[in-house]
Amino acid sequence: xxxxxxxxxxxxxxxxxxxxxxxxxxxxxxxxxxxxxxxxxxxxxxxxxxxxxxxxxxxxxxxxxxxxxxxxxxxxxxxxxxxxxxxxxxxxxxxxxxxxxxxxxxxxxxxxxxxxxxxxxxxxxxxxxxxxxxxxxxxxxxxxxxxxxxxxxxxxxxx
Amino acid sequence: xxxxxxxxxxxxxxxxxxxxxxxxxxxxxxxxxxxxxxxxxxxxxxxxxxxxxxxxxxxxxxxxxxxxxxxxxxxxxxxxxxxxxxxxxxxxxxxxxxxxxxxxxxxxxxxxxxxxxxxxxxxxxxxxxxxxxxxxxxxxxxxxxxxxxxxxxxxxxxx
Numbered sequence: 001x002x003x004x005x006x007x008x009x010x011x012x013x014x015x016x017x018x019x020x021x022x023x024x025x026x027x028x029x030x031x032x033x034x035x036x037x038x039x040x041x042x043x044x045x046x047x048x049x050x051x052x053x054x055x056x057x058x059x060x061x062x063x064x065x066x067x068x069x070x071x072x073x074x075x076x077x078x079x080x081x082x083x084x085x086x087x088x089x090x091x092x093x094x095x096x097x098x099x100x101x102x103x104x105x106x107x108x109x110x111x112x113x114x115x116x117x118x119x120x121x122x123x124x125x126x127x128x129x130x131x132x133x134x135x136x137x138x139x140x141x142x143x144x145x146x147x148x149x150x151x152x153x154x155x156x157x158x159x
Numbered sequence: 160x161x162x163x164x165x166x167x168x169x170x171x172x173x174x175x176x177x178x179x180x181x182x183x184x185x186x187x188x189x190x191x192x193x194x195x196x197x198x199x200x201x202x203x204x205x206x207x208x209x210x211x212x213x214x215x216x217x218x219x220x221x222x223x224x225x226x227x228x229x230x231x232x233x234x235x236x237x238x239x240x241x242x243x244x245x246x247x248x249x250x251x252x253x254x255x256x257x258x259x260x261x262x263x264x265x266x267x268x269x270x271x272x273x274x275x276x277x278x279x280x281x282x283x284x285x286x287x288x289x290x291x292x293x294x295x296x297x298x299x300x301x302x303x304x305x306x307x308x309x310x311x312x313x314x315x316x317x318x
Contacts, residue, residue, distance in 0.1 A: 041228065042260075045245050046252035069200065075237050079228060082241020086204050089242070090249060093205035101201075 002028065004061035004097065005147030006052070007139050008088045010041070010080040013048050014139025017059050018130070018147045025151060027130040029059065030140040045083045052091035064092045065150035068101040102149050107142075110149035161187065163220035163256065164306030165211070166298050167247045169200070169239040172207050173298025176218050177289070177306040184310060186289040188218065189299040204242045211250035223251045224309035227260040259309050266301075269308035 007014040016030035033051040035044035056064075066088060072078050092099050105115035112125045123141035126132070129148060136144065166173040175189035192210040194203035215223075225247060231237050251258050264274035271284045282300035285291070288307060295303065 042248040042252070042258050045248050049249045049252075069238060072234065075231065075234050078234050078238040079241040082238040083245035083248070086242035086245030087249060089201040089204050090208045090246060093201070093208075099201050 001063070001151075002059065002061045003147045003150055004056065004059070004064045005143040005145065005150070006064060006066045006088050007142035007146065008048070008066065008081065008084040009139065010044055010048075010084040011035075011037075012137075012139045013052070013084060013088065014137065014141070014143035015052070015055060016136070016140055016144035016147055017055075017061060018144065018151060020151050025130060025148065027132060027144065030136050030144055032137060032139050041080075041083075045087050048084055049087040049091050052088050053095060056091060056095040056097055061097055063098045063100060063150065064088075065100050065102060065146040067107065067146060068103045070104055100150050100153075102146060102153075107145050107149040110152050111145045160222070160310075161218065161220045162306045162309055163215065163218070163223045164302040164304065164309070165223060165225045165247050166301040166305065167207070167225065167240065167243040168298065169203055169207075169243040170194075170196075171296075171298045172211070172243060172247065173296065173300070173302035174211070174214060175295070175299055175303035175306055176214075176220060177303065177310060179310050184289060184307065186291060186303065189295050189303055191296060191298050200239075200242075204246050207243055208246040208250050211247050212254060215250060215254040215256055220256055222257045222259060222309065223247075224259050224261060224305040226266065226305060227262045229263055259312075261305060261308050261312075266304050266308040269311050270304045 001020045003018050005016045013033040017028040019026045019028050035047040108117045109115040112121050119138045122145050126141045126144045160179045162177050164175045172192040176187040178185045194206040267276045268274045271280050278297045281304050285300045285303050
């Protein structure tokens with residue numbers, strides 16, 4: 001079972017691929033999609049769609065984990081986040097990757113033990129859980145956390 | 160020159176196609192994309208992407224006119240609108256249709272003479288301008304208004 005975790009954003013979209021064999025989790029790859037800053041906004045959204053499609057085609061995950069629709073306090077950033085998240089969802093549907101959504105609190109709780117953990121605490125736990133030698137950026141570690149959350153839940157869910 | 164106007168929304172996305180020959184505007188087709196209400200949100204976004212792609216492939220517009228990123232007062236609707244608008248932008252980029260964005264006030268002013276016109280007033284003017292016999296729904300007439308606005312502007316712009 002190969003799971004892709006994604007943390008979408010119009011400036012940086014983090015992603016991470018985790019393979020589960022028996023009960024072992026192995027990080028296969030992680031990174032971030034950063035459209036060039038001088039690109040018009042609509043081209044940035046298409047850039048994210050294309051990059052996500054390429055990653056899914058190359059690695060062939062069966063399932064994708066992403067944060068649920070959550071409502072920040074900022075209208076402008078919500079509108080932009082919506083575009084980026086839409087690009088990720090469309091790429092998944094186009095590539096036949098099943099989508100699973102989790103609340104941000106649920107993801108943090110699953111990885112760091114409590115829902116109000118900081119991004120840095122989540123990253124530290126992700127490094128331990130996946131035995132990473134390097135330090136991923138915070139967008140990639142949030143993406144890996146979504147994938148770990150999904151793999152933890154899917155032990156109990158009959159998909 | 161065939162121009163597609165779009166008024167995106169996660170529940171209803173209006174669209175309309177206008178052809179310009181010499182200085183005459185002819186409405187070729189208009190309608191609305193309404194994903195089934197019982198569909199999960201992420202499937203609705205993919206539905207809009209697929210429907211827009213189909214319309215663009217069938218009619219082959221060269222250019223697409225859409226409302227600029229605008230900020231409503233409601234965070235939840237902004238986030239959902241962002242997903243739908245992203246689906247339209249990605250379809251356009253995938254189909255090689257050039258994207259032109261206009262402020263809502265600019266579109267209303269271009270069609271109804273002033274920027275605070277109601278949707279009903281915009282629709283009445285659209286019916287006159289395009290000599291429509293039927294009454295489009297308000298999402299389709301807003302989409303047609305975006306296309307008319309673009310065709311009015313493009314008289315003066317050296318694209």
